[in-house]
Amino acid sequence: MRNRFVVLLAMAWLGTAHAAGLDQPLMNVAQEKSAHAIFRELRCVVCEGQSLAESDATLAVQMRAHVRTLVAQGKSEEEILSYFRARYGEQILLTPPMERHTALLWFAPLLLLGGGSYTVWRVTRQKKEVPS
Amino acid sequence: MRRFPFLLFMVISAALAAMLLQSARDKNPASIANAPFPAITVASFDGKTSWQPEALKGRVTVINFYASWCTPCAAEMPELAALKKQFPKIHLAGIAWNDDPKTLTKWLKANGNPFHSSWLDAKGDATIDLGIKGIPETIVVDATGAIRFRLAGPLTEEVRNGEFGTLITNLLAEAKGAQ
Numbered sequence: 001m002r003n004r005f006v007v008l009l010a011m012a013w014l015g016t017a018h019a020a021g022l023d024q025p026l027m028n029v030a031q032e033k034s035a036h037a038i039f040r041e042l043r044c045v046v047c048e049g050q051s052l053a054e055s056d057a058t059l060a061v062q063m064r065a066h067v068r069t070l071v072a073q074g075k076s077e078e079e080i081l082s083y084f085r086a087r088y089g090e091q092i093l094l095t096p097p098m099e100r101h102t103a104l105l106w107f108a109p110l111l112l113l114g115g116g117s118y119t120v121w122r123v124t125r126q127k128k129e130v131p132s
Numbered sequence: 133m134r135r136f137p138f139l140l141f142m143v144i145s146a147a148l149a150a151m152l153l154q155s156a157r158d159k160n161p162a163s164i165a166n167a168p169f170p171a172i173t174v175a176s177f178d179g180k181t182s183w184q185p186e187a188l189k190g191r192v193t194v195i196n197f198y199a200s201w202c203t204p205c206a207a208e209m210p211e212l213a214a215l216k217k218q219f220p221k222i223h224l225a226g227i228a229w230n231d232d233p234k235t236l237t238k239w240l241k242a243n244g245n246p247f248h249s250s251w252l253d254a255k256g257d258a259t260i261d262l263g264i265k266g267i268p269e270t271i272v273v274d275a276t277g278a279i280r281f282r283l284a285g286p287l288t289e290e291v292r293n294g295e296f297g298t299l300i301t302n303l304l305a306e307a308k309g310a311q
Binding site: 022045046058059062065066086087088089108111112115 | 140148257
């Protein structure tokens with residue numbers, strides 16, 4: 001576990017300068033804009049809570065270069081997100097897809113809000129009903 | 133009826149916990165057994181030779197992702213050497229991630245190079261193609277070119293003598309049977 005932590009730290013910090021040369025924008029402005037939209041949809045897999053757009057970790061820099069290559073090849077945003085999802089799992093997507101097994105993630109806040117509101121309403125009502 | 137909100141909360145919590153556990157199990161979809169090893173782009177340290185996917189066919193290949201700056205990778209080298217000695221019929225390939233050929237050559241000399249073939253993933257394309265998040269990682273590919281096992285983290289004696297070793301023994305038998 002400790003080794004894993006050391007490796008993740010190393011991946012996040014070491015060799016950043018080595019990978020920096022890879023972070024070159026595409027000449028085509030529209031394609032570069034599309035690439036940036038994809039960077040914001042993907043999570044940095046070696047950082048905590050950062051998107052690919054925000055991270056300077058080596059792997060994130062290399063992933064950005066990979067995204068740019070795929071965009072330049074004419075791949076759509078959906079195809080590129082599917083490519084990363086197939087390799088890193090759903091966790092790489094900052095917006096989880098709406099599917100049967102993720103439905104609860106989407107609706108749990110609403111259900112919890114509903115349950116909480118109902119409880120508050122019940123408690124308030126009970127207090128009102130208590131004879132003075 | 134009074135307990136309904138509490139029960140609802142418990143049901144949602146349990147469902148969320150189950151989903152988190154499931155998502156942890158599916159952490160690396162590229163590790164699904166029998167997925168074909170992708171056509172990666174890596175080159176030899178001198179850049180003159182490219183990885184040939186056909187080289188995977190007909191033999192059991194163990195591919196280790198490492199780097200000279202990775203401390204657990206250095207500690208793993210003797211274990212990889214022991215693996216090569218234990219299973220002389222496997223092909224042990226080393227793919228260095230985010231590294232420099234000169235440094236690697238010196239480093240491998242100092243740490244005892246266990247690899248039959250050494251490659252460099254200079255831009256991380258192979259690392260990304262395989263969905264690797266950290267190194268060291270070791271991938272076992274069978275004689276048909278299918279991924280059969282992925283070990284995230286260093287290979288240890290315990291792992292080598294356990295599930296990992298058993299799998300390689302079986303894969304070598306499968307490869308022999310197919311010939």
